[in-house]
Amino acid sequence: MDTPGNGPLPTLRKQRNGVLMLDPFAEIVGVPVSDPDGLIVSPYNAMPLECCIKKWAPGPTLGRTNTLQLIWKVGGVERVADFVVFDEISFAAATFPYSLYVPAHYMMDFDAVIELRYRVVEEGSPDVDSPPRMLRLDRNPPVFVSPSDHPEFVDSDIASSGITESVLANYEFIEIKVPKFLVRERDDQVALYLSDETPPFPMIYDYIQTFHFIDEPLVLRVHRDLFRALPNGRAYMTVRAYDRAGNYSPLSASMDFMVNLIPSPGRLPPPEIRPPAYYDLLLKRDDARAGIAVVIPTQYDGYAPGDAVVVLWHGRPVAETPITGFPFTVTVPWSILRIPGPLMRESVPVQYEIRRAGRPPFPSPVRSFETDFTIAGQDHANAPALLNASLTKVQVFGNGSGLFNELDLRDRIAGASVWVRLYMDPQPGQVLSLYWGNRGPVAYYTVQPGDVYDQLIRFVPDVSGSLVVEEGNHPGLPVHYTTSNGVNEQLAPDTLVNVHVDPLIDFPDPEIKHTLHGSVPYLTCASRPAICHGVRWKVPVVAPMDVGDVIYFFWQGFRANNWSDPILGTEFEGSLTLISEHFINGAEIVVLPWETKIEPMRNFASATAKYFVYRNGALLGKSSEGPKGRVRIDRKSPGGDYPCQPGDPGFCDGTDLQWLPAAVDDTRE
Template identity: 65%
Template sequence: MSGKENPGYPLARRNGVLALDPFAEIVGVPVSDPEGLIVIPYREMPLVCWIKKWAPGPSLFRDNTVELIWRVNGVESVADSRVFNRADYLAAPDPFSMSVPRNYMLYFDAVIELLYRVKEPGSPDVDSPFRTLRVDRNPPTFQLPSDGPRFVDPSIAATGITEQVLADNPCIEIELPAFVARAKGDRISIYLSNVTPPFPLIHTVIKTLNFTDEPLIICVDRDHFRALPNGTAYMAGRAYDRSGNFSPLTASTSFPVSLIPSPSGLLAAVIRPPAYLDSLLKRDDARAGIAAQIPAPQYPGFMTGDEVVMIWNGQRVLPPLRITGFPFSVPIPWSILRQPGPLVREQVPVQYEIHRPGRPTPFPSPIDFFWQDWTIAGQDHAGAPAKLNLTLAKVQVIGNGSGLINELDQRDRVLGASVWVRLYVDPKQGDVLALYYGNRGPLAYYTVQTGDAFDQLVRFVPDLSGTDIVAEGNHAALPVFYTTSNGVNEQQAPETLVNVHVDPLFDLDAPVIAHSLHGGAKLLTCESRPATCHGVRWTIPIDSRMLVDDEVRLFWQGYKVINWEQPILGTEFEGRETIKDEHLVSKSVPMVVLPWDTKIEPMRRFASATAEYYLYRNGVLIGHSSMGKVRIDRVFPNSEEPCQPGDHGFCDGSDVQWLEAPERSPSGQLGKLNELIDKLIKLLQDFKTFK
């Protein structure tokens, strides 16, 4: 039938106009379907029809009867009826429901007119607009039951399903045989299975036909063939009409499957112990080495040659690694762990992919999530995750007794030292700085306070005690540093090397003047030998506590007067000599004060000088001598002027015999140099006489 609906004109009555609306809804039959096809499963159950209330409805004294009319080929049947009095009508929902029993829909193929009728005593019956419905139980049928599906591509039919076929064909076309009574909206399906008939009986792909002449071809995604085991597989088809009726299965068509098998049963990645035992990945874990693992036992379908790519927070750890056993670990580099962006505690997804030779796509594992926290107290640095952070400021150590910066001496043995540092970028309240002194620590702390800022100078509390300083001992370059902690990760600042010499010094004998002295006052004069124009010579006596490679530093100072007062500016001298084996044998270390014109010549008439030396071992002061003293008078008897080199009897060449022999001098080269100087002075004197 055409599906047109009877307009159903309302009839005039004494109480008013009776107006009936079309059905509000017939469940399972959309208004948009012109045929009104009753499809499975709705034809296998009562057909529910929703009816709107009519006006004016039953009166106080006249009931209304509603009948649901099922009309086939002009023959009417009352499928359902309901009597409403005034109270029932007012209490009923709007719309209300009535149903067609299931047995009314047992027709093989029929067109139905469905309407409802309202009856009232003394008034003509009124019909609603009817709705055309159709019951169709006639299934589609394949023309030749012996025909089965076939591959559209003959080369696939010849080879079956291979890796090359799947690589070349993302979608493989299969054609079903023709079936009778085709109509628009019919559907066709394909079943792929390794048994025939297929089990379970669930189609692999289904397709709706939009045109009655459309080819019966279904394109099956290649992944469906991946699910088939190697060997003989089967395909069968089925046709469906719009009502839900379906044909018997077609005959099965066999085809070979020869594919590289897939791994299965992949477990989520885990973190290699001991990392993550505390459920948080931190920088100390990264320094020890974080690795994600394919857990044991071996996953089903493992094949020699399988490779893994670990994926950490979306970043692949490349290149793929050959799997050699289970559990199998993949080290995660810091560049993957610490991805660009602000440092925060976060959960990151981790999974892996199995790459199998000959298979174009990898096999992903399930995803698991792990907590990580790379935050630090201080700015991050290029050397991360190393604990040593060279961007942190170094400490300054100030002796409380000596006032020296990054140097401590005996004055700090009791009073100790204060330690200061400038804060790092963006200090957070509660961050803790811990101080280490040499091998000791932490000995002091600073806890960041509210309002603290970058580059602010702060002091560790308490000060370094004299006890700790003395206990650590002398050291030419004692490392002092601090660590920062935010409660999760630590960083270490670069070391400040502090020169510590707080141990009691050896008391050493005074240096001995190595010249002849004259008069009861034992004066160093122009007649002293060797002549002082070649330098004032001192001998450092060897002490049993002196060792090879210790360093002796001699300090000389000249004075204007004979009692070692009024120092002469510019006469200060420092000489250094490293103790060698020959010094220990000779029991002395010779030292020479030079040059004449600035260090010796300014001491003329009744002057004086002092000499003392210090002993250093590995750069640390360990000994100090008593003061060596000498009086100086450079005026000959019966003269008022101090002698000068070249004067008669003083460096005029006549005193060369007093110079030490080269093999006995502090240095053979020095002895030769002195000899040459004397000869040069003699030549100058001869030149003056000649003129």
């Protein structure tokens, strides 16, 4: 508990054999309590010495005073260095610890041991002294034995060669012998001055070493990097000794030596960003995709072959790269460009360090660059690539057909609506732009307040029927969108839409390539070529058919001769891809096999044939399904009871005309 305005509670009087005792000094400013000698160090020996005294009790009472005296005793002679008289009121108002001061002129002795105490004097009572504090005053500076004495290299080879790259490569520390000085004591220090002029200017030492023991060899161990600060040519070193009190010797004589080093990298130009990035004063994802590179624009002083550079991007290092010329560029990978954690716009401090074997790094000036790698949508593993596979694909609905990701003739006028589920953390004002095939943007959606992740939104306006028609048929029309936050864009994956909205072309019917018999023509056992080898059809190859188009051919058998009552299992499908020869002779399709596709049509039966033409997977047109694509079949002879079968006289018995069916790309039962 503290007393108001007076700090801690006072220390109570202590009794020892009836004699009043006081506490030691709270503090003697400039003299550490831990120092057993109580050395008054410079600059405290040149100014009034502040002595802080704790509050004592009970202090002056009504009508009586206490005189507080500061006692300075040297060589048995005691002096009152400072005092103050307290009455009851002033004592209560005083702030403790209370300071008394030894005047500066008391400390003019060159070497003295002082006994310092404080005393409380009260009229009618014995004087009471505090425990003494022993102090030492030392103004005797160390002095070198001879004014001509100078430091010298311990290694004679270094003394003869001077400071070279070879020396610094072999010695991390250079040992320097210091000349002896008088009045040596513990914790003396020796300061070393290295300069290309003598005496050194400015008078600031480069290295200082403490010698804790008086018998310790006077040898400085100086790190080699201090010598690199010297210019090539003649250099000088000199020393000065300090004692613990802060007294110091004159400079020693100097010793000269030669410096022959490869110049250190210096005057490093600030880093730049390789154009055209940062022309707009902002680094974005399109810049990162093109490659953001830090440039050392010009050669720095002291460049040497073998120098390498490490770029520090916001403190994150890019792998060390050997420098091969100037300007020199270092590409910064995305893993370094992207800040850890959530993305935000930031000002990035950038610098580079020149690395040279056996040397500490040489840092360039720091320059800051504005970056913004934020996006509308969640980030992805392939960043900074524009295509963001984590974005959901659009869903396309035919407004006329109701089909999903497919449009047909019914959508030629009604068009299509396009929907998508929102990405993570949508922010108001972000824009989604829709692209339809090679066209776009054709529609938009602007994120609204309250929109949330996975919300299904609709692009506005719908894709018009006229646009669908203009883009044309396509088996997998790519439809996608981009997201934008006004700075960076992201591209969503394509949705492939099967578009077949163009009017189908009516192509000529297939033509049967057999002789027919009767007033109402029939395909019979007398037809040639014999139908047991298959029913042969010719597909007329006409414009706008083209090489590479695919013909899909279909055949169906019926029990009745009016193309009714289809026979299950007689269905035939075949296909072929058009080649140039087909445009000369047409394309042939043969319906096989006999047993399942032809034989079931026996007495006054019938069959139909039709085909479809596809180009690049999209339907181009179909046969007109006119009379040429229909044929009647009757395998009974007039007056006969049974339909003909292969091997019957005159029908596939080896005497009829033999022929080979044309090849097809694909035949399926």
